[in-house]
Amino acid sequence: MAGLIIVLIIGIIVILLLAANIRIVPQADAYVIERLGAYQQTWSVGLHVKVPFIDRVAKKVLLKEQVVDFAPQPVITKDNVTMRIDTVVFYQITDPKLYAYGVENPIMAIENLTATTLRNIIGDLELDQTLTSRETINTKMRSTLDVATDPWGIKVNRVELKNIIPPAAIQDAMEKQMKAERERREAILIAEGEKKSRILRAEGQKESVILEAEGDKESAILRAEAKKEATIREAEGQAQAILKIQQANADGLKFMKEAKVDDAVIQLKSLEAFGKAADGKATKIIIPSEIQGIAGLVKSVTEIGADGDKAAE
Secondary structure, eight states: OOHHHHHHHHHHHHHHHHHHHEEEOOTEEEEEETTTTTTEEEEEEEEEOOOTTEEEEEEEEEEEEEEOOOEEEEEOOSSSOEEEEEEEEEESSOHHHHHSOOSOOOHHHHHHHHHHHHHHHHTTTTTTHHOOOHHHHHHHHHHHHHHHHGGGEEEEEEEEEEEEEEEHHHHHHHHHHHOOOHHHHHHHHHHHHHHHHHHHHHHHHHHHHHHHHHHHHHHHHHHHHHHHHHHHHHHHHHHHHHHHHHHHHHHHHHHHHHOOOOHHHHHHHHHHHHHHHHHOOSOOOOOTTHHHHHHHHHHHHHHHHHHHHHOOO
């Protein structure tokens, strides 16, 4: 009975020892294992068992990309302007063994290395270059830090200048400079706007004069054409009137010929004509002696018209 109890106790102890020495390494982690104080191996993702009392987990390492934000560091530019710059470093542990044994405090080492590298780079630049060369500074710092941290098992992926804080006097001068620059641009824009406005007004006046001249030209052409057409119509009307008068005369002569008017009628019509000429206002009418001659002339005309009709037939 006592032996059974001892076996159970030993079994429980073994189970507890196994449970205490079983490790499950999660994703994106790595465990550095030491055996009797010396580096043994690096555990990756999965189930692992260490030897009791001999092996131990010396360091748990996170393999994800990490970000560290360093406090502002005082730096001096080439033109002796002191400013404060804070940086952000993105890094990733690539070798857990080197990370565990390469340097005592990796983050502090990176911070100090970042500060010294930043001072070296900014010391070769003037204030204006520092403010406008962020990308260049970031690239130089990343390259330098990546080379320096490689023996520590760390890869620097990216370095960013978060804030560049110049002295208060420099900030006031920069604000005044920016204000003057904005006012200068505003004055230039106003002048350009006025210039364009004057040009547009001049072009508008020019087009207006051209259109007015073209309108006067077209109006004159239309008036001339209308006058020409009216003249043509008047001439056609006069021609038609003359034709109608001639036709009426011809019809009158033809009627006299057909009516066989004698000398007495002709003389009577002549007297009526003289009476109409007097219009009742004359108290005396002088009949010329050539009335008979006129009647004879009319008679001759009548005969001539008759002969012309016979010849036409």
